[in-house]
Amino acid sequence: MSENKDILLDIRDLSVQFNTDSGVVKAVNHLNMHLERGKSLGFVGETGAGKTTTALSILQLVQTPPGEITGGEILFNGQDVRKMTDAEKRRLRGGDVSMIFQDPMTSLNPIMTVEDQITEMVQLHLNLKGEAARERAIEMLRLVGIRPERAKDFPHQFSGGMRQRVVIAIALACRPQLIIADEPTTALDVTIQAQVLELIKKLQQSEKTSMLLITHDLGIVAETCDTVAIMYAGHLVEYADIKSLYTNPKHPYTQGLFNAVPTLESPLGSRLAVIPGLPPDPTNLPKGCSFSPRCPYAQPICHEKACGMREIEPGHFVDCHFPLTPESGNKFLEHPAKEAE
Amino acid sequence: MTMSDNLIDIRHLKKYFNVSSGLLHAVDDVSLTIPRGKTLGLVGESGCGKSTLGRVIIGLIKETAGEVFFNGEDATKFSGEKRAEFRRHAQIVFQDPFSSLNPRMSVSQLISEPLIINKSCKSKAELDAKVAELMDLVGLASRLTTSFPHELDGGRRQRIGIARALALNPEFIVLDEPVSALDVCIQAQVLNLLADLRESRGYTYLFISHNLSVVRYVSDEVAVMYLGKVVEKADNSTLFRQPLHPYTQALLSAVPIASVGPKKQRIILEGDVPSPVNPPAGCRFAGRCMYRQEICTQQTPELVEVEPNHFVACHCTGHLVRHA
Numbered sequence: 023m024s025e026n027k028d029i030l031l032d033i034r035d036l037s038v039q040f041n042t043d044s045g046v047v048k049a050v051n052h053l054n055m056h057l058e059r060g061k062s063l064g065f066v067g068e069t070g071a072g073k074t075t076t077a078l079s080i081l082q083l084v085q086t087p088p089g090e091i092t093g094g095e096i097l098f099n100g101q102d103v104r105k106m107t108d109a110e111k112r113r114l115r116g117g118d119v120s121m122i123f124q125d126p127m128t129s130l131n132p133i134m135t136v137e138d139q140i141t142e143m144v145q146l147h148l149n150l151k152g153e154a155a156r157e158r159a160i161e162m163l164r165l166v167g168i169r170p171e172r173a174k175d176f177p178h179q180f181s182g183g184m185r186q187r188v189v190i191a192i193a194l195a196c197r198p199q200l201i202i203a204d205e206p207t208t209a210l211d212v213t214i215q216a217q218v219l220e221l222i223k224k225l226q227q228s229e230k231t232s233m234l235l236i237t238h239d240l241g242i243v244a245e246t247c248d249t250v251a252i253m254y255a256g257h258l259v260e261y262a263d264i265k266s267l268y269t270n271p272k273h274p275y276t277q278g279l280f281n282a283v284p285t286l287e288s289p290l291g292s293r294l295a296v297i298p299g300l301p302p303d304p305t306n307l308p309k310g311c312s313f314s315p316r317c318p319y320a321q322p323i324c325h326e327k328a329c330g331m332r333e334i335e336p337g338h339f340v341d342c343h344f345p346l347t348p349e350s351g352n353k354f355l356e357h358p359a360k361e362a363e
Numbered sequence: 364m365t366m367s368d369n370l371i372d373i374r375h376l377k378k379y380f381n382v383s384s385g386l387l388h389a390v391d392d393v394s395l396t397i398p399r400g401k402t403l404g405l406v407g408e409s410g411c412g413k414s415t416l417g418r419v420i421i422g423l424i425k426e427t428a429g430e431v432f433f434n435g436e437d438a439t440k441f442s443g444e445k446r447a448e449f450r451r452h453a454q455i456v457f458q459d460p461f462s463s464l465n466p467r468m469s470v471s472q473l474i475s476e477p478l479i480i481n482k483s484c485k486s487k488a489e490l491d492a493k494v495a496e497l498m499d500l501v502g503l504a505s506r507l508t509t510s511f512p513h514e515l516d517g518g519r520r521q522r523i524g525i526a527r528a529l530a531l532n533p534e535f536i537v538l539d540e541p542v543s544a545l546d547v548c549i550q551a552q553v554l555n556l557l558a559d560l561r562e563s564r565g566y567t568y569l570f571i572s573h574n575l576s577v578v579r580y581v582s583d584e585v586a587v588m589y590l591g592k593v594v595e596k597a598d599n600s601t602l603f604r605q606p607l608h609p610y611t612q613a614l615l616s617a618v619p620i621a622s623v624g625p626k627k628q629r630i631i632l633e634g635d636v637p638s639p640v641n642p643p644a645g646c647r648f649a650g651r652c653m654y655r656q657e658i659c660t661q662q663t664p665e666l667v668e669v670e671p672n673h674f675v676a677c678h679c680t681g682h683l684v685r686h687a
Binding site for chain 1: 623
């Protein structure tokens with residue numbers, strides 16, 4: 023890793039587990055990644071892959087117990103958030119790092135006007151008082167395209183898209199250095215999603231904010247992010263810049279993921295190539311590579327020993343013994359999987 | 364007209380709901396046909412009336428006006444045994460397999476419920492055999508017979524929902540966002556299952572979804588709804604290759620593309636979908652449309668055939684065809 027890059031967030035060897043009645047859930051295992059200032063990183067994976075747990079770890083919001091960060095460092099501006107004092111953590115949460123949650127219906131306070139909700143944040147983190155805080159709130163609403171005369175309205179008086187704009191206004195009000203957006207548009211319709219993504223991109227560029235975008239939609243990542251990290255069963259499996267990963271995926275899971283999504287360009291009348299089977303039980307991860315039981319390229323060593331992340335091209339990391347090359351073809355297509363067990 | 368080519372023929376169907384603020388036009392004068400053995404995709408954003416339309420067609424909600432011809436007979440006039448028979452032939456799979464299954468019933472109880480209610484099996488042995496056959500058909504392992512919904516993942520739960528819909532040998536199935544709650548890999552498995560079933564059993568589907576890529580993948584014909592009205596209908600390849608209604612164009616351009624390289628021109632619509640309560644006269648889309656003319660706010664455009672089997676409800680279609 024070259025030192026001349028301006029790295030805002032550097033996660034080193036992070037492991038998080040949940041101690042539940044049915045066993046230890048290894049939610050995140052030895053995760054390494056970093057994010058440069060002003061850039062955005064797409065974080066892709068299925069439900070339960072550990073994306074949200076990683077995001078919550080950055081803010082030190084993993085509930086303990088049952089959750090537990092068992093190892094690693096999370097360096098934000100060079101300082102390990104795990105070693106921060108409570109006062110420092112409070113400044114981090116909502117101040118330097120803010121979060122946009124998936125569901126704007128539940129992340130806003132239903133009995134406060136939207137203006138008051140932004141003002142509250144500004145008073146807490148920017149040290150603005152009274153009229154100055156109120157002005158900042160109105161300015162933020164205007165920035166996200168909400169007319170000032172609606173500032174005194176309550177969340178239920180807004181549509182889903184407008185509510186998500188309010189959440190974005192709150193997230194940006196304190197000029198954070200990092201935004202964590204957890205599925206910010208999943209609850210929205212596609213035309214509204216396009217509006218919101220356009221807005222996030224524009225604001226991110228004008229405010230020079232970094233973004234960690236959690237999503238399962240590869241299309242959104244392609245249109246919004248600079249780099250992308252693919253997660254599977256608590257492990258980062260591939261990590262590269264957008265262009266390299268989309269044109270030349272190296273991990274079989276990434277290839278399978280691309281196959282499984284119908285797009286507006288995919289040929290009509292063909293079957294979708296699916297990844298056989300289901301993600302593993304997180305309390306009982308398979309020996310070796312966790313994707314090996316579902317991998318059509320798997321060799322005996324894959325079931326014995328995990329490979330670990332390695333850089334096979336500059337900036338392109340993959341956790342696979344046999345990274346794909348353009349000559350590998352596509353085994354998901356050659357052997358259409360039977361879904362029934 | 365006993366055996367029509369169109370299994371489903373909807374004519375001027377309307378469904379209005381009385382709400383405190385007025386009359387909510389959920390489905391407003393919709394006419395559609397679905398040929399036997401084909402899939403009609405119905406797309407639109409939340410609140411456009413697509414789910415209401417699906418439910419009115421199979422008689423789960425009583426229509427305000429209009430007719431639904433099923434096999435050439437008006438299903439809205441059915442009563443008694445005739446109505447029960449229609450209900451057996453027209454089934455629905457719901458969106459959310461987490462809330463549409465009774466959490467206190469096992470997989471076999473859930474699948475046998477429709478068979479027991481309709482007294483389709485004469486003996487316990489016949490019932491068990493039928494349940495086993497259905498589970499096999501939708502790809503559920505027999506070891507799951509005694510499992511409960513909370514023990515299963517979303518994909519398997521949705522397979523139970525599909526098995527329940529197939530239990531009574533229907534001809535027509537409304538699929539109301541059947542894969543929206545599923546992860547992408549599971550979604551692909553369920554889509555393949557639905558395609559296989561249609562091929563082997565000749566079902567006719569109404570596939571309701573907000574996901575354009577999925578609709579494009581499964582449908583023969585596609586209808587686009589906006590605020591209770593069908594604004595465009597065409598066969599699959601035509602609609603996605605050459606959309607003519609300004610709303611369809613905006614909808615298609617809003618879908619994020621999972622590839623790098625030159626980006627297509629994106630149409631960002633201004634504002635939100637207006638309320639379907641007491642909608643104003645004229646075109647429902649006029650307020651957000653960049654081609655708006657004076658006539659658009661005065662007169663409601665009719666769905667007209669602008670080229671063979673391509674229907675568009677827009678006053679400016681002539682203009683759009685030239686620029687497409």
